[in-house]
Amino acid sequence: MLPNAVFSLANASPEQAIAFFGFAIFTIGFFVWVAYLVRMK
16 A cells, blocks of 8 residues: 555545445455355365
8 A cells, every 4th residue: 555545545535435445345355255265165
């Protein structure tokens, strides 16, 4: 994560914060799903 991205997130609008956290949760969930599929094999 870029330092200026964290700085811009500090004074970002609620819509940008929701989109950022939504994307972070989606990315974590995707990697957890991939790890689950790999362990099932």
